[in-house]
Amino acid sequence: xxxxxxxxxxxxxxxxxxxxxxxxxxxxxxxxxxxxxxxxxxxxxxxxxxxxxxxxxxxxxxxxxxxxxxxxxxxxxxxxxxxxxxxxxxxxxxxxxxxxxxxxxxxxxxxxxxxxxxxxxxxxxxxxxxxxxxxxxxxxxxxxxxxxxxxxxxxxxxxxxxxxxxxxxxxxxxxxxxxxxxxxxxxxxxxxxxxxxxxxxxxxxxxxxxxxxxxxxxxxxxxxxxxxxxxxxxxxxxxxxxxxxxxxxxxxxxxxxxxxxxxxxxxxxxxxxxxxxxxxxxxxxxxxxxxxxxxxxxxxxxxxxxxxxxxxxxxxxxxxxxxxxxxxxxxxxxxxxxxxxxxxxxxxxxxxxxxxxxxxxxxxxxxxxxxxxxxxxxxxxxxxxxxxxxxxxxxxxxxxxx
Numbered sequence: 001x002x003x004x005x006x007x008x009x010x011x012x013x014x015x016x017x018x019x020x021x022x023x024x025x026x027x028x029x030x031x032x033x034x035x036x037x038x039x040x041x042x043x044x045x046x047x048x049x050x051x052x053x054x055x056x057x058x059x060x061x062x063x064x065x066x067x068x069x070x071x072x073x074x075x076x077x078x079x080x081x082x083x084x085x086x087x088x089x090x091x092x093x094x095x096x097x098x099x100x101x102x103x104x105x106x107x108x109x110x111x112x113x114x115x116x117x118x119x120x121x122x123x124x125x126x127x128x129x130x131x132x133x134x135x136x137x138x139x140x141x142x143x144x145x146x147x148x149x150x151x152x153x154x155x156x157x158x159x160x161x162x163x164x165x166x167x168x169x170x171x172x173x174x175x176x177x178x179x180x181x182x183x184x185x186x187x188x189x190x191x192x193x194x195x196x197x198x199x200x201x202x203x204x205x206x207x208x209x210x211x212x213x214x215x216x217x218x219x220x221x222x223x224x225x226x227x228x229x230x231x232x233x234x235x236x237x238x239x240x241x242x243x244x245x246x247x248x249x250x251x252x253x254x255x256x257x258x259x260x261x262x263x264x265x266x267x268x269x270x271x272x273x274x275x276x277x278x279x280x281x282x283x284x285x286x287x288x289x290x291x292x293x294x295x296x297x298x299x300x301x302x303x304x305x306x307x308x309x310x311x312x313x314x315x316x317x318x319x320x321x322x323x324x325x326x327x328x329x330x331x332x333x334x335x336x337x338x339x340x341x342x343x344x345x346x347x348x349x350x351x352x353x354x355x356x357x358x359x360x361x362x363x364x365x366x367x368x369x370x371x372x373x374x375x376x377x378x379x380x381x382x383x384x385x386x387x388x389x390x391x392x393x394x395x396x397x398x399x400x401x402x
Contacts, residue, residue, distance in 0.1 A: 010100040012093070013369035015136055017105075018069040019160035019185065019328070021051075022366040023087050026103075026373040031366040034087055037067045038079055051086040059249040063208045071182075072107045072161030074114055081121065088126065101130040101382055103369045106402050108135055108164050108178060119396045123388045130384040133400040139368030140326050140358070141168040146371060152318030156304065156339075157365075158287065158329040160185045163300060165307045167319050173401065179307045181297045183290050185328055189214055191293060192283045200274050209246065209255060213276070214283060216257050217242055220334035221281040222341060231278035241265075241277045248272065284332050288342070301342030308347075320351045330361035 015022040017036060024031035034051045041049070043059035057063075068080035088095045102122060106115065115133070122131050137155040144153045145168070157164045163181040167174040189211045196213075197204050221227045231240045243258040243265060251270065267273045285292060288299040298306060308319045323343070325336060336357045344353045358364035372378060383396050 010096065011103060011370075011373040012088075012095055012100050013103045013366050013373070014087070015105045015139075015363075015366045015369065016074075017136075017159060018067065018072050020362070021083065021087055022363050023093065024366065024370075025093070026370040028370070031363055032092065033362070034083075034092070036069065036080075036083055037065050038082060039066070040064045051083055051091070053086070053091075060208045060247070061249065062205045065207065069161065072159075072184075073110060074118070077117060077121065081125070084121075084126075095126075097127045098129055100128055101132065101373075102126075102128045103132045103134065103139075103373065105136040105139070105365060105369075106133055107161075108137070108166070108180065108402075110402050112397070115397065115400075115402055116393050119388070119393055123385050127385065130382040131396075132378075132382045133396075133402060134369075135166070135173070135402060136365035137164060137166040137326075138168070138171075138173060138401075139365045139372060140324060141166070141173075141368075142171060142372050143364065143368035144322065144324050144356075145171060148322065150318060150322040152315055152322055154304065154308065154319045154323045156300065156323060156325050156327075156330070158184065158300065158325070158327040160328065163287070163303075163327070163329070165300075165303050167307060167311055167315075169315055169318070174311060175401075177307055177310045179298075179303050181290065181300065181303055183286055183295060183297060185211075185214075187293075187295075188218075188283050188286055188329075191286060192218075192279060195279050195283070196274055201272075203274075212255055213244055213274070215331075216255070217244060217276045218280050218284050218332060220284045220287070220332045220338045222334055222337050224281070224285065227281055228278060238277070240280060241275060242280065244274050244276050246272045246274060284329070284335070287329060287335075288338065299342075301339055301346065304339070304343050305346045316348075317351050320347055320353050323353070323355045324364075325355065325357045326361045326364040328362050330357055 011026040013024060013026055021034045021036045022031040023034060035054060039049045039054050041057050041059055042062040049057055066079055068074050068076045074080050122128050137157050140155050141153045151170055153168045155166045162184045165179040167177050192214050193203050193210045203210055227240060230238055241263060243263045245256055247253055247255045265275055290297040308316050336355055340355045347353055383399050
């Protein structure tokens with residue numbers, strides 16, 4: 001293992017998510033969020049927008065996306081390398097690879113061939129001084145256990161492609177108890193497009209806009225039946241319905257929600273509205289009842305209980321007492337309350353249940369990476385390019401617990 005004196009002078013943390021890359025030096029207060037993909041617009045067909053270059057686009061309608069990640073795994077390295085060039089090059093951080101250690105996240109259950117390709121790209125193409133490959137939940141759990149006295153932590157990482165539930169005891173991942181649900185933000189956005197297209201307006205090509213709609217108006221209900229009754233009302237007693245003003249990219253650059261008192265269902269001059277009623281809570285309901293849209297999976301609370309009960313009885317109370325919610329879907333209003341309510345009802349009544357939502361669920365793993373880089377034992381976790389040259393990929397595969 002490298003000695004402390006042989007360590008790189010900089011540590012660069014890159015949480016390589018399927019939708020956004022959260023990237024920055026470990027000394028930065030916050031990471032930059034950079035779209036992990038290449039986009040093309042109908043209005044500018046000859047130009048492609050890589051990462052944050054999308055901010056230069058004048059018309060976001062009908063955006064075409066090329067993602068490097070398919071179902072959460074990097075399947076197109078040509079696209080991924082273009083995005084990483086954008087992140088690591090002069091457009092953003094202009095990284096000095098020879099003096100930099102890279103902490104990079106990988107999805108759980110990643111294929112061996114994809115792991116090997118990532119090692120080769122980081123060492124042979126970018127020539128980083130050293131690397132530390134890790135699952136995002138491991139970084140979140142590290143931060144949680146550094147800031148609390150609990151010996152166990154159950155990380156619920158619900159992101160763009162899917163949701164993972166991972167138990168940790170004293171920082172060690174319990175691999176055999178890790179659970180995955182094939183439900184994430186992408187499925188919800190696509191489902192919202194289908195609902196709105198069927199009921200109101202064809203928005204099947206408007207992924208970018210409908211993702212904003214989802215983030216702006218959707219919430220997790222804590223009483224589904226009651227909210228459905230309210231949504232059925234045609235009077236002012238319907239407190240759920242909202243008017244969403246769509247962007248036209250001339251006067252309105254970004255869509256927005258009208259205040260409740262202005263929710264009339266009538267568009268003003270040159271406005272285009274969609275009316276969001278029970279869609280507001282039915283779309284996030286997929287996270288709790290995937291079977292509603294014919295996905296044969298457990299909901300998140302059920303999977304949490306199933307995951308914990310697959311662990312040793314001695315550690316189950318510790319996991320119930322420290323459940324950490326991370327990932328973009330944890331940002332939905334009501335998400336934490338709903339998860340607590342359902343886990344509490346299913347868990348053993350003798351166990352205390354405590355559920356914490358990260359201060360910023362989207363950047364929690366990155367923050368854990370920045371924190372772990374300051375650990376006195378961090379130098380034991382990394383593999384240097386010198387070690388890679390001497391021992392090859394096999395050494396890296398043994399070193400990293402992916």
